[in-house]
Amino acid sequence: MEENIIRNSNKIVIKIGSSTITSSDGTINRDFLDNLAVQVKGLIDEGKQIIIVTSGARIAGVSTIGKWSRKEDLNYKQALCAIGQVELMDSYRKIFNKYDTHVAQILLTREDFNDSSRTLNIRNTLFTLIDERVIPVINENDTVCVKEIKIGDNDMLAAQTTVLWNADLLIILSDIDGIYDKSPVENDDASLIEVVDDVDELEKNISIGKSSSFGTGGISTKLKAARLVNKYGIKMIVANGKKENILDKLAQGDEKGTLFVARN
Numbered sequence: 001m002e003e004n005i006i007r008n009s010n011k012i013v014i015k016i017g018s019s020t021i022t023s024s025d026g027t028i029n030r031d032f033l034d035n036l037a038v039q040v041k042g043l044i045d046e047g048k049q050i051i052i053v054t055s056g057a058r059i060a061g062v063s064t065i066g067k068w069s070r071k072e073d074l075n076y077k078q079a080l081c082a083i084g085q086v087e088l089m090d091s092y093r094k095i096f097n098k099y100d101t102h103v104a105q106i107l108l109t110r111e112d113f114n115d116s117s118r119t120l121n122i123r124n125t126l127f128t129l130i131d132e133r134v135i136p137v138i139n140e141n142d143t144v145c146v147k148e149i150k151i152g153d154n155d156m157l158a159a160q161t162t163v164l165w166n167a168d169l170l171i172i173l174s175d176i177d178g179i180y181d182k183s184p185v186e187n188d189d190a191s192l193i194e195v196v197d198d199v200d201e202l203e204k205n206i207s208i209g210k211s212s213s214f215g216t217g218g219i220s221t222k223l224k225a226a227r228l229v230n231k232y233g234i235k236m237i238v239a240n241g242k243k244e245n246i247l248d249k250l251a252q253g254d255e256k257g258t259l260f261v262a263r264n
């Protein structure tokens, strides 16, 4: 089912989770980014338009500066994000440039989505970049965000971006194949749920375990994201970004994920 959906979607937002972009030692996984760049370039060459929403700034900050990983106060967390954002974008820029693709950084906060003149500016910038075949790479602007004005997790940032841009599809790449009836890390017999047409019903019937060590939002925020995009008739797929060529494999029907279809 996913294969037709990817083939028929022209405007696609791809969200990269912290657990996907980070290697086990906490550094940016450059092999993953290289493989992502090749696949995104392939989709663009097919005529599709792509926006990336990426996590990973804080973890990249920790591995860059080599300290503060256990500091819990906000100023240090924000300082780590400011350091790591540069490292993150530097990796995107270098790796995407290898494939003759330019990237652009856009940092957003919750308030940007609630203000009509800001949303107009964001939309115009996105359209201009995409028309010129530059790939917008979006993250939350953590430096200016305190808890009260934070979107809080990039699953929701990606969902709001998807709605703002009126995309056809949101693909959330995580470190699992999709949503399971129970946490696959804690239960060997967990089974993958392939299609969801009622998020509320799904939430009642599954059990949600802890998120992975580098993860932030976990499964609840992915369900929230699905609820939002589905409300606007937009589909969402959760799939395993740790698998090589995952976008190609989904598009060819060689890998499975969880597809959230909008109910009519």
Ligand code: ADP
Residues within 6 Å of the ligand: 016, 017, 018, 019, 020, 173, 174, 175, 176, 178, 179, 180, 181, 182, 183, 184, 185, 206, 207, 208, 209, 210, 211, 212, 213, 214, 215, 216, 217, 218, 219
């Ligand atoms: P990301 O960093 O990609 O946003 P998270 O670590 O926040 O990812 O969330 C994904 C993790 O959620 C998985 O690695 C898995 O261990 C955990 N998890 C808990 N319950 C479930 C479930 N019912 N189905 C799938 N994954 C689950």
